[in-house]
Amino acid sequence: xxxxxxxxxxxxIAEHSSQFFADLKEWLRIPSISGQPERHPxxxxxxxxxxAKLRETGFPTVxxxxxxxxxxxxxxxxxxxxxxxxxxxxxxxxxxPVDPVELxxxxxxxxxxxxxxxxxxxxxxxxxxxxxxTLGVRAHLAVTGRTAPAVNLxxxxxxxxxxxxxxxxxxxxxxxxxxxxxxxxxxxxGMWSKDTPTTTTAMRGLTDCQIDFYxxxxxxxxxxxxxxxxxxATELCxxxxxLHDEHGRVTIPGFYDxxxxxxxxxxxxxxxxxxxxxxxxxxxxxxxxxxxxGFSTLERVWARPTAEVNGVWGxxxxxxxxxxxxxxxxxxVSFRLVADQDPAKIQELFxxxxxxxxxxxxxxxxxxxGPGVRPCLTPLDHxxxxxxxxxxxxAFEKEILYTREGGxxxxxxxxxxxxxxxxxLGMSLPDxxxxxxxxxxxxxxxxxxxxxxxxxxxxxxxxLRK
Amino acid sequence: xxxxxxxxxxxxIAEHSSQFFADLKEWLRIPSISGQPERHPxxxxxxxxxxAKLRETGFPTVxxxxxxxxxxxxxxxxxxxxxxxxxxxxxxxxxxPVDPVELxxxxxxxxxxxxxxxxxxxxxxxxxxxxxxTLGVRAHLAVTGRTAPAVNLxxxxxxxxxxxxxxxxxxxxxxxxxxxxxxxxxxxxGMWSKDTPTTTTAMRGLTDCQIDFYxxxxxxxxxxxxxxxxxxATELCxxxxxLHDEHGRVTIPGFYDxxxxxxxxxxxxxxxxxxxxxxxxxxxxxxxxxxxxGFSTLERVWARPTAEVNGVWGxxxxxxxxxxxxxxxxxxVSFRLVADQDPAKIQELFxxxxxxxxxxxxxxxxxxxGPGVRPCLTPLDHxxxxxxxxxxxxAFEKEILYTREGGxxxxxxxxxxxxxxxxxLGMSLPDxxxxxxxxxxxxxxxxxxxxxxxxxxxxxxxxLRK
Ligand SMILES: [Zn+2]
Ligand SMILES: [Zn+2]
Numbered sequence: 052x053x054x055x056x057x058x059x060x061x062x063x064i065a066e067h068s069s070q071f072f073a074d075l076k077e078w079l080r081i082p083s084i085s086g087q088p089e090r091h092p093x094x095x096x097x098x099x100x101x102x103a104k105l106r107e108t109g110f111p112t113v114x115x116x117x118x119x120x121x122x123x124x125x126x127x128x129x130x131x132x133x134x135x136x137x138x139x140x141x142x143x144x145x146x147x148p149v150d151p152v153e154l155x156x157x158x159x160x161x162x163x164x165x166x167x168x169x170x171x172x173x174x175x176x177x178x179x180x181x182x183x184x185t186l187g188v189r190a191h192l193a194v195t196g197r198t199a200p201a202v203n204l205x206x207x208x209x210x211x212x213x214x215x216x217x218x219x220x221x222x223x224x225x226x227x228x229x230x231x232x233x234x235x236x237x238x239x240x241g242m243w244s245k246d247t248p249t250t251t252t253a254m255r256g257l258t259d260c261q262i263d264f265y266x267x268x269x270x271x272x273x274x275x276x277x278x279x280x281x282x283x284a285t286e287l288c289x290x291x292x293x294l295h296d297e298h299g300r301v302t303i304p305g306f307y308d309x310x311x312x313x314x315x316x317x318x319x320x321x322x323x324x325x326x327x328x329x330x331x332x333x334x335x336x337x338x339x340x341x342x343x344x345g346f347s348t349l350e351r352v353w354a355r356p357t358a359e360v361n362g363v364w365g366x367x368x369x370x371x372x373x374x375x376x377x378x379x380x381x382x383x384v385s386f387r388l389v390a391d392q393d394p395a396k397i398q399e400l401f402x403x404x405x406x407x408x409x410x411x412x413x414x415x416x417x418x419x420x421g422p423g424v425r426p427c428l429t430p431l432d433h434x435x436x437x438x439x440x441x442x443x444x445x446a447f448e449k450e451i452l453y454t455r456e457g458g459x460x461x462x463x464x465x466x467x468x469x470x471x472x473x474x475x476l477g478m479s480l481p482d483x484x485x486x487x488x489x490x491x492x493x494x495x496x497x498x499x500x501x502x503x504x505x506x507x508x509x510x511x512x513x514x515l516r517k
Numbered sequence: 518x519x520x521x522x523x524x525x526x527x528x529x530i531a532e533h534s535s536q537f538f539a540d541l542k543e544w545l546r547i548p549s550i551s552g553q554p555e556r557h558p559x560x561x562x563x564x565x566x567x568x569a570k571l572r573e574t575g576f577p578t579v580x581x582x583x584x585x586x587x588x589x590x591x592x593x594x595x596x597x598x599x600x601x602x603x604x605x606x607x608x609x610x611x612x613x614p615v616d617p618v619e620l621x622x623x624x625x626x627x628x629x630x631x632x633x634x635x636x637x638x639x640x641x642x643x644x645x646x647x648x649x650x651t652l653g654v655r656a657h658l659a660v661t662g663r664t665a666p667a668v669n670l671x672x673x674x675x676x677x678x679x680x681x682x683x684x685x686x687x688x689x690x691x692x693x694x695x696x697x698x699x700x701x702x703x704x705x706x707g708m709w710s711k712d713t714p715t716t717t718t719a720m721r722g723l724t725d726c727q728i729d730f731y732x733x734x735x736x737x738x739x740x741x742x743x744x745x746x747x748x749x750a751t752e753l754c755x756x757x758x759x760l761h762d763e764h765g766r767v768t769i770p771g772f773y774d775x776x777x778x779x780x781x782x783x784x785x786x787x788x789x790x791x792x793x794x795x796x797x798x799x800x801x802x803x804x805x806x807x808x809x810x811g812f813s814t815l816e817r818v819w820a821r822p823t824a825e826v827n828g829v830w831g832x833x834x835x836x837x838x839x840x841x842x843x844x845x846x847x848x849x850v851s852f853r854l855v856a857d858q859d860p861a862k863i864q865e866l867f868x869x870x871x872x873x874x875x876x877x878x879x880x881x882x883x884x885x886x887g888p889g890v891r892p893c894l895t896p897l898d899h900x901x902x903x904x905x906x907x908x909x910x911x912a913f914e915k916e917i918l919y920t921r922e923g924g925x926x927x928x929x930x931x932x933x934x935x936x937x938x939x940x941x942l943g944m945s946l947p948d949x950x951x952x953x954x955x956x957x958x959x960x961x962x963x964x965x966x967x968x969x970x971x972x973x974x975x976x977x978x979x980x981l982r983k
C-alpha cells in the first residue's frame with residue numbers, strides 16, 4: 052500500500068480551497084428547489100452546472116440522466132485496474148424551499164461567508180457535501196501521482212431528494228448495470244460535532260401526505276349555523292390530536308409492528324456520546340424536550356418513528372376576525388420511520404386509521420407525496436464501514452464514534468436495488484439549519500470531507516480488492 | 518286611531534322602490550369593512566354617505582358620532598307630540614371581509630340584481646335593512662299626511678358591528694340621554710322564510726379570540742428533531758380538539774353555569790315551525806347535522822352556546838411539501854353565547870382552561886377581539902313585541918311566528934344601557950349568505966320591511982302612548 056503522508060493531502064486541499072469555494076458559491080446561486088414547480092428549470096440548470104464541473108474535474112464519463120421528474124447527474128471514472136473495487140457516491144443537487152423567506156438574514160441564493168461558515172440554501176444539504184468529492188478525488192490523484200482513481204469511482208447525484216425521491220428507485224433500477232458497485236458512499240448526512248467526529252449507521256425513513264377536509268360548500272356564518280354542522284377545522288384538529296396517545300406514542304394500529312427495537316448494547320453506545328441536552332435544545336431552537344415515554348432524546352430522534360404536523364391551514368387567517376365555519380381545512384403530515392417499517396404499509400395503516408375517524412358531513416382526501424423513503428440500518432462490523440472509519444480517523448486524527456440520523460434519504464433504495472452496503476461520509480453539523488432559514492455549512496469540515504475521501508479511495512482499493 | 522288603507526302604503530312604496538334600490542346600490546359600493554384597517558377610510562365614507570341620505574330623507578338632526586374606533590351615525594326626528602313614545606332604530610353600516618374573494622361570482626362591492634335578488638356585500642347584513650327605514654318613514658308620513666313621524670324617531674347606525682362592537686357600549690353610555698327611548702327596534706336580523714314571516718325573541722352573544730402557539734425559534738427539520746421536541750401545530754390541534762367532549766358539549770369548566778335552559782313550552786313552539794332539515798342543511802351548504810347531544814338543530818343554533826374554530830394556520834402550507842416542525846401555529850376561536858352567559862366570564866374561563874393545557878416547551882398567547890357581545894332574550898308578552906307582531910301581520914297578511922337568532926349583535930347593550938325593551942324588525946332570509954361570498958338580499962322583503970315600519974310607527978304611537 053503506497054501511503055502518502057497525510058500532510059501532503061492536506062497541503063493540496065488547502066491550496067485549492069479558495070477556488071473550491073468560489074465554484075461552490077456559483078452552484079449555490081442556482082435555486083434548485085424541487086418542491087416548487089416554478090423552480091424546475093433551475094433544478095435542470097443545476098444538473099447541467101454540476102455535469103460541466105465534473106467534466107472539468109476529469110471524469111471521462113458524465114451524463115445527465117432524465118427521470119419522469121427532474122434530472123440526476125451520473126459520472127464515472129474507471130480505475131483501469133480490473134481488480135479494483137467499485138464505489139458509488141450518492142448526493143443530491145436539489146434543495147428545500149426557503150419559506151419563510153423573511154427569516155433569512157441574507158438572500159438564500161446569494162451565498163455569503165461569515166467567518167468559517169458559508170450561508171445559503173443547499174450549503175450543507177447537499178451541494179456542499181456533493182461538491183467536496185470533486186476536491187477529494189483531485190487530491191487523491193495529485194498526491195498518489197495517479198491519472199485515474201484507485202477505485203472505479205461513480206457518482207449519482209439526484210434532483211428530487213427534497214421531494215421524497217419519487218423517481219429515484221426507478222432510475223436506480225433502469226441503470227442498475229451502470230451503477231453496479233461494491234459499496235455506496237452517501238454524502239448527505241452530518242456528524243456529532245467538530246470535536247466528536249462520527250459516522251452514521253442508520254437513517255429514519257419517511258412518508259408524508261396532505262389531508263384535505265371539506266365541510267360547508269363555502270364559509271358560513273358561525274352565528275347562523277354554529278353548533279349544528281360539523282366544522283372541518285375543528286374536526287381536522289380533532290383527528291390530528293388523536294395521532295399520539297398520552298405517552299407520546301403514535302396510536303395508528305400496527306404502526307410499531309415492524310420496528311427493530313434498540314438492543315441494550317446500542318442503547319449503551321448511544322449513552323456514551325457526550326450529549327448535552329441543553330445544547331441540543333438550543334440547536335433545535337426549542338424550549339423543552341418532548342416525546343415517546345421510556346426513551347432518551349437521542350433514542351427518540353434516531354431509533355423511534357414519529358408522526359408530525361408539518362403544516363395546517365383553513366378558514367379565516369387574515370388580520371382581525373371573521374366568525375365563520377370554514378369550508379375547508381388542510382394539513383401536511385409526515386411520518387419518520389425506522390428499520391424495518393415499510394412506507395407503503397404505513398400509508399395503508401394511516402389511510403385506514405384516518406377513514407375511521409372522519410365524521411359524517413366531512414368529505415376528505417388524503418394524498419401521499421410519492422412512495423416515501425425506506426429507513427436503513429448498517430451493521431457496525433461491515434468492512435466498508437471499517438474502511439470509512441479509518442479514513443475519517445486519518446482526516447480528524449481522532450477516534451470516530453457512531454451515530455444515527457433522524458433524517459431521510461433514499462439510502463434504503465441504494466442498498467436494496469444496488470445490493471451493496473451503504474456507508475456515510477457526511478460533514479454537516481446539527482446546527483447547520485437544514486430545511487430552515489439561514490442554512491450554513493462549516494467550510495473547514497467540507498475540506499475534511501475532501502481529505503477523508505482522498506484516503507478512503509486508497510484504503511478501499513486495498514481493503515475491498517478482489 | 519287614523520287608519521290608512523294598507524293598499525295606499527303599498528302603492529307609495531312601490532312607486533318609490535326603484536329610486537330606493539338605486540340609492541342602496543350606491544351605498545353598497547362603499548367597501549366599509551371594519552375588520553380590515555386598510556378599509557377604515559371607507560367605513561368613514563359610508564357613515565358620511567348615510568348621514569347625507571338621512572338629511573335628504575327629512576331627519577332634522579343628523580350627526581356622525583365618533584368613537585375610539587369607527588364612527589356611528591345618529592339621526593333624530595321628533596314627533597312634536599309631547600305624549601308620543603320614543604323609538605330607537607338600530608343597525609350597522611360596516612360589513613364583513615370578502616375572503617375568499619375568488620368565490621364571489623361578481624365584485625362584492627359592485628351590487629347586481631339577479632331576478633328579485635340584490636347581490637353584494639352588505640345587501641342583507643346590514644345596509645339593506647338599515648336603508649328600508651328611510652323608505653318606511655317617508656311612507657308613514659306620506660300616507661298619514663304628517664310632516665313629522667307619529668313617534669319620536671331616532672336612528673343609531675354603528676360602524677363596528679362586524680368587529681364585535683368594541684366601542685358601541687361606550688357610545689351608548691356617552692349618549693344615553695340623547696338615545697333615551699321607550700323601545701329599541703333592531704333591523705339586523707332575519708325571518709324564517711318568505712312564507713313563514715317571523716320575528717326574533719333572542720340572540721346569541723359572542724366572544725372570540727386569537728391563540729398563538731410558539732415552539733422552535735424557527736422552522737426546524739423534522740428528521741433531525743422530530744419526535745423529541747413539542748410541535749406547536751400538533752399541540753394546538755391537541756388543545757383545540759379538547760374544546761368538545763364526545764357528546765358535542767363544550768368542556769370548559771363552568772361554561773354552561775349561567776345558561777337559561779329552554780322551557781318545555783319553548784321547545785314546543787320551536788317544534789311548531791315548519792323545519793325542513795334537508796333544506797336547512799342546503800342553506801348551511803353542509804352535508805350533515807352535528808352538535809350537542811339531546812338537542813334539535815334549531816335548539817342548537819338558537820338556544821345553545823358553542824365553541825368554533827374560525828381559522829387555523831401554521832407551518833408549511835404552500836405547494837408540495839416541507840418536512841418541518843413549524844415555529845408557530847395559530848387559531849381564531851369564537852364562542853356563541855346564550856342568555857345569561859357573560860362574555861367577560863367566558864373569556865376568563867377559557868383563558869384558565871387554555872393555560873392548563875399548554876404543554877412544556879410551548880409559549881402561547883391568547884388575545885380576545887374586544888369585550889364580546891352579550892346574548893339577549895325578550896319575553897313573548899311584551900307590549901312592544903305585540904305591536905311589532907301586528908305591524909308585521911299587516912305587511913305580510915299572515916300570522917307571525919317567533920324565532921331566535923343564532924348570530925350576534927349589540928342588542929344586549931341596547932337593552933341594558935338604554936334600559937328599554939328590544940324588538941326585531943328583520944327582513945333577511947337564512948340563505949342570504951351573511952359573512953359569506955355572494956351575499957344577497959330579497960328586494961321584495963326590504964320593501965315589506967319599509968311597509969311594516971310605516972305601520973309600526975303608527976301603532977306604537979297609540980299602543981305606547983304616555
Ligand atoms: Zn439532503
Ligand atoms: Zn349585521
